[in-house]
Amino acid sequence: MKLPDLSFENAARAHGANRIAGVDEVGRGPLAGPVVAAAVVLDPAHIPEGLRDSKQLSAKRRAALSEIIHDVAQVGIGQASVAEIDQINILRASHLAMERAVAALPEPPDHLLIDGNMIPRDLVIPATPLVKGDTLSVSIAAASIMAKIWRDQVMRDLAQQFPGYGWETNAGYPSKNHKAALRNLGVTPHHRRSFKPVHNILYQDKCVSG
Known part of the structure; x- marks a missing residue:
């Protein structure tokens, strides 16, 4: 190399x-x-x-x-x-x-x-x-x-500050555990709302609450 x-x-x-x-x-x-x-x-x-x-x-x-x-x-x-x-x-x-x-x-x-x-x-x-x-x-x-x-x-x-998402190991990347935590724990202030996986969860939550 x-x-x-x-x-x-x-x-x-x-x-x-x-x-x-x-x-x-x-x-x-x-x-x-x-x-x-x-x-x-x-x-x-x-x-x-x-x-x-x-x-x-x-x-x-x-x-x-x-x-x-x-x-x-x-x-x-x-x-x-x-x-x-x-x-x-x-x-x-x-x-x-x-x-x-x-x-x-x-x-x-x-x-x-x-x-x-x-x-x-x-x-x-x-x-x-x-x-x-x-x-x-x-x-x-x-x-x-x-x-x-x-x-x-x-x-x-x-x-x-926000345990459960695995950021200490996945650094915020969309690992399987991170995406599962997003669904189970919700979106934090440090999630990028313009990114599709986060946006979709927010949209689904809005539809359910609406």
């Missing part, structure tokens, strides 16, 4: 960029919780070993790498709330989280490598979109790790 490398970072540097941030988001698919993005500026002289798409790492390895990334890189985290997801749709909310992550960096970057095939419309920094970028660029891979670590902790915290 080919691991992500510095090819795209080096290409940006060849065109005059110095501070290059990888940007990725996590949490488009869940039925509950915010969408979270991270922006990471790596030091080319201190690239953590084993960076790859967060989905290809064990939870233990992700946690270890996140600590290393915090020590050797600059990190910005941004998120968009459930209310924002329902208001502006998940794609735009994902882009909003990315914009906020870039804005949260301690120093502004001069080039962005963004996971996906679109550049968020309100970013004014030069950017390169990379489909499956977390498998191509170490900067995006690092961002995928930081975003997942952050969001998983958010969902574990929410699971303490």
Whole structure:
């Protein structure tokens, strides 16, 4: 398996960029919780070993790498709330989280490598979109790790407030147990009402009560 490398970072540097941030988001698919993005500026002289798409790492390895990334890189985290997801749709909310992550960096970057095939419309920094970028660029891979670590902790915290949905293990994704809990326990304030499984339950409840 080919691991992500510095090819795209080096290409940006060849065109005059110095501070290059990888940007990725996590949490488009869940039925509950915010969408979270991270922006990471790596030091080319201190690239953590084993960076790859967060989905290809064990939870233990992700946690270890996140600590290393915090020590050797600059990190910005941004998120968009459930209310924002329902208001502006998940794609735009994902882009909003990315914009906020870039804005949260301690120093502004001069080039962005963004996971996906679109550049968020309100970013004014030069950017390169990379489909499956977390498998191509170490900067995006690092961002995928930081975003997942952050969001998983958010969902574990929410699971303490709303037990029974299994958010501490399913992170709000539509697992069998999560969907069963939705039917049995109902919809929480942290569920995305614009998502069909949640919308359908609310509609059914409305029809029954009506």
